Structure formats: C-alpha cells, structure tokens
Amino acid sequence: MSEFSINYSALQNTIYKNAYKLNDVKDRLEVVAFDVVRFKDGDKAADLWQVQSADDGEYIVALYQADEEKTANHWSVELNKSAGVVQIFYKGDALVSLASNKLGIPPTEVYKVKEYLPNKLAENKKLVKALLNELSTTVREAVFEKYPELV
Numbered sequence: 585m586s587e588f589s590i591n592y593s594a595l596q597n598t599i600y601k602n603a604y605k606l607n608d609v610k611d612r613l614e615v616v617a618f619d620v621v622r623f624k625d626g627d628k629a630a631d632l633w634q635v636q637s638a639d640d641g642e643y644i645v646a647l648y649q650a651d652e653e654k655t656a657n658h659w660s661v662e663l664n665k666s667a668g669v670v671q672i673f674y675k676g677d678a679l680v681s682l683a684s685n686k687l688g689i690p691p692t693e694v695y696k697v698k699e700y701l702p703n704k705l706a707e708n709k710k711l712v713k714a715l716l717n718e719l720s721t722t723v724r725e726a727v728f729e730k731y732p733e734l735v
Contacts (some may be wrong), residue, residue: 603643603644603645603646604633604643604644605641605643606635606641606644607641609623611645612624612625613644616632616696616700619631619634619635619636620632620634620635621633621634621635621644632646632647632700633645633646633647635645644709657703657705657706658674658675658707659672659673659674659701660673660676660702661673661697661698663669663694663697663698663700665695668684668685668691669681669682669683669684670684670687670689670697672701672705672715674727674734677730679715679716679719679727680715680716680718680719683719684697696728712734
C-alpha cells in the first residue's frame with residue numbers, strides 16, 4: 585500500500601511554487617522595487633517575489649498567499665494618463681480622484697498603480713483611512729453610511 589501513498593507536501597510545492605533559483609528565471613523578471621520582482625508575463629497568482637540569498641545562490645521567494653487564503657478585493661483603480669489622475673473605486677463606486685504627483689508617484693511609474701494599489705487598499709486600513717480623509721466631511725459620511733466596513 586505504501587507505493588500508492590501521496591506526499592502532500594511535495595504536491596503542494598508543485599502546485600503552489602513559491603521559490604525559484606534566480607538564475608533560472610532572471611530573464612522573465614522585471615524589478616518593482618529594490619529587492620522585489622514580478623514575472624513579466626503578468627501571472628496574477630504570483631504577483632510579487634523577493635530576491636533572497638542562500639548558501640547555494642540567490643532565489644526569488646513568493647510574497648503571496650495561496651488563493652484560498654486571500655480575501656475578496658473590492659477596490660479598483662483607473663488612470664487618466666494624460667492628466668496624471670488616479671481614480672479609486674470601491675465596489676464599483678468612484679470614491680476619490682487624486683493627482684499622481686500628490687500620491688508621490690513619478691509620471692514614469694504611474695502605470696504600475698493600477699496593478700498594486702487595489703491590493704494595498706484591501707490589506708492596509710491606514711491607507712484606506714488616509715484616502716478617505718481626502719474626501720469632504722459630508723461625502724465621507726455618505727461613504728461610511730453606504731459602506732460601514734470602511735469605518
């Protein structure tokens with residue numbers, strides 16, 4: 585019966601690959617930050633990876649959780665590149681329009697906001713609070729009335 589046993593740890597590592605040798609995949613990567621990279625093919629299941637050193641070389645290690653561990657993300661972002669404006673939506677409703685320079689984003693990198701900001705808003709309550717503080721008091725109260733989970 586032991587010849588039919590399944591090694592579930594090896595199976596999980598095969599399905600949810602969370603580390604690669606850097607030299608094996610370096611031509612498929614783009615740098616996002618100092619030691620954070622992403623695959624150029626846009627694989628959303630494995631968004632961000634971090635470069636880490638080991639005794640036998642450098643590896644990239646996933647900075648994500650398996651899909652079943654992620655929470656639903658109701659945030660979305662649209663860009664007006666010509667005006668340099670970032671429009672932020674929650675559950676399809678437009679909440680805030682901000683100039684990219686007010687967010688501290690260089691014009692050459694504003695296109696990346698659409699990819700990472702929705703996830704950051706889903707994870708970071710302080711960021712949501714700072715964003716909602718950009719609204720007038722009456723509009724903010726209306727948002728809290730419609731979406732009490734944002735309080």
